Amino acid sequence: MILADFLVEQWLNPMDSKAEHNFGTSCVKALTMDELFRVTEQDENAFLKDLSTMSLHYHHGDSTGSPRVKKAVAGLYPKADVDPKHVMMVHGGTGANDIVIMGLLEKGDNIVVIKPTYQQHYDIPKSMGIETRIVQLKEEEEYLLNMKELSKAVDGNTKLIALSNPNNPTGATLYEDGLQELVEIARSVDAYILCDEIYRGMDETYMPSILDFGYDKAISVSSLSKMFSMAGTRIGWIVTKDEYAYKNFENRRSYNTICCGIIDEIVGAIAMENYKKVWARARSILAPNKQMVYDWVKTQPHLSLHGDAKGTTCLIRYDYDITSTDMAVDAMEKARILLCHGACFDEEPAFRLGYGGFTDRNQLQESLDALSDYLKTLE
Numbered sequence: 334m335i336l337a338d339f340l341v342e343q344w345l346n347p348m349d350s351k352a353e354h355n356f357g358t359s360c361v362k363a364l365t366m367d368e369l370f371r372v373t374e375q376d377e378n379a380f381l382k383d384l385s386t387m388s389l390h391y392h393h394g395d396s397t398g399s400p401r402v403k404k405a406v407a408g409l410y411p412k413a414d415v416d417p418k419h420v421m422m423v424h425g426g427t428g429a430n431d432i433v434i435m436g437l438l439e440k441g442d443n444i445v446v447i448k449p450t451y452q453q454h455y456d457i458p459k460s461m462g463i464e465t466r467i468v469q470l471k472e473e474e475e476y477l478l479n480m481k482e483l484s485k486a487v488d489g490n491t492k493l494i495a496l497s498n499p500n501n502p503t504g505a506t507l508y509e510d511g512l513q514e515l516v517e518i519a520r521s522v523d524a525y526i527l528c529d530e531i532y533r534g535m536d537e538t539y540m541p542s543i544l545d546f547g548y549d550k551a552i553s554v555s556s557l558s559k560m561f562s563m564a565g566t567r568i569g570w571i572v573t574k575d576e577y578a579y580k581n582f583e584n585r586r587s588y589n590t591i592c593c594g595i596i597d598e599i600v601g602a603i604a605m606e607n608y609k610k611v612w613a614r615a616r617s618i619l620a621p622n623k624q625m626v627y628d629w630v631k632t633q634p635h636l637s638l639h640g641d642a643k644g645t646t647c648l649i650r651y652d653y654d655i656t657s658t659d660m661a662v663d664a665m666e667k668a669r670i671l672l673c674h675g676a677c678f679d680e681e682p683a684f685r686l687g688y689g690g691f692t693d694r695n696q697l698q699e700s701l702d703a704l705s706d707y708l709k710t711l712e
C-alpha cells in the first residue's frame with residue numbers, strides 16, 4: 334500500500350533555513366559542540382584527544398549501542414529499573430517509531446493511535462494494511478486522553494497502542510494517574526504501548542515515563558532531537574523489557590540500521606550522562622517563551638489555545654476563512670513566517686506554533702509582532 338506523504342517533514346525541512354520567523358521547528362535551539370561541553374561541564378580537549386585515536390570501525394562489540402551510551406539512556410529512567418540490555422540505539426525518533434511499528438504489527442492485528450500525533454504512528458501501519466483505529470484528543474478536554482474512549486477502541490486483536498507524551502502538536506501531557514490508567518487498559522487486552530517520549534523533560538519536577546508502571550509491554554522511544562537540542566546527531570533509542578519485542582526490533586534494525594554512528598553515540602552519551610543540565614538549559618529557553626506565546630494568543634481576537642503545553646509546541650485554532658495549508662504557504666511567501674499547518678495533523682483550522690527555537694526574547698517578540706501583522710491581513 335502507498336505510504337502517505339509525510340506532511341510535517343515535507344513542509345518544514347525545505348523551509349527551515351528560509352524562514353525569518355521560525356515557529357515551525359519543534360526542536361529546542363540546537364547546541365553547538367562548544368556549548369555542549371560548557372553546559373555539561375565536561376572536558377572538550379579530553380574528548381577530542383580520545384576521538385583522534387579512535388577506530389572508525391562499525392560498532393565496537395555491541396551493535397545495539399555502545400555500553401556507555403546504553404547505560405546513559407538507562408539513566409534517563411530512574412524509576413523504571415532499566416538495564417542497558419533493555420536499550421537499543423537507533424537512527425532518531427523516526428527510526429525508533431518505524432522499527433517498533435514495523436517490528437511488531439502483523440496481519441490480523443489492529444493498532445489504536447491517540448491523535449493528533451506524529452504521522453508515523455498512523456500512516457506507517459495504514460501502509461502495511463493494518464487496521465488503524467483512532468482515539469481523538471479533543472480541545473474541550475484540554476487534549477487529554479479520554480480513557481473511556483480508549484477502552485472502547487481496544488479489543489483482543491489490539492497489538493499496539495501508540496501515542497506521543499508529551500503530545501505533538503498540543504503539548505498535552507499524561508502524568509502518573511493517566512499513564513497508570515493507560516497501562517491498565519493495555520494490560521486488559523495484552524497490548525504493547527508505544528509511547529513516544531521525545532518531548533519529556535520540560536517540567537522542573539520528575540516527569541514519568543511509560544516504563545515506570547511495571548508493565549513489560551511498555552515501550553519508550555525517544556531521541557536527542559528535542560529536549561537535548563542535538564537533532565543532527567540522529568541518535569534515538571527504544572527501551573523495552575519485553576524480550577520478544579526486543580528481538581523483533583533487533584532483527585528489523587539489522588535490515589535498516591546495523592548500528593548508529595559511533596561518534597554520535599559518544600556525543601550523545603556526554604549529553605545524557607548530564608541530562609539534568611541539558612534539560613535545564615532547554616527549560617530556561619522553553620518556559621519564558623511559552624509564557625510569551627500564551628500571553629500573545631490572549632491579545633489575538635481570532636485565535637484560541639487550549640491545554641497546557643509541556644513540550645515545545647502548542648496547537649492554535651483560528652477563525653479566519655483560509656485553510657491551514659494556504660495560511661502556512663501565504664505566511665511564508667508574504668512574511669517569511671514559518672508555521673506548521675494543522676493539516677499535517679488532520680487538525681483544521683489550526684496551526685502548530687513551536688516556541689523552542691528562540692534563545693533571544695526580543696527576537697521572539699519581533700516574530701510574534703510579525704505574526705500579528707500577518708494575521709491582520711487575513712481579517
Ligand SMILES: Cc1ncc(COP(=O)(O)O)c(C=O)c1O
Pocket residue numbers: 359424425426427428430451497501529531555556557558564568569
Ligand atoms: C513525536 C515525535 N517523534 C519523533 C520525531 C522525530 O524525531 P527525530 O529527529 O529524532 O527523528 C518527532 C519530530 O518532530 C516527533 O515530534
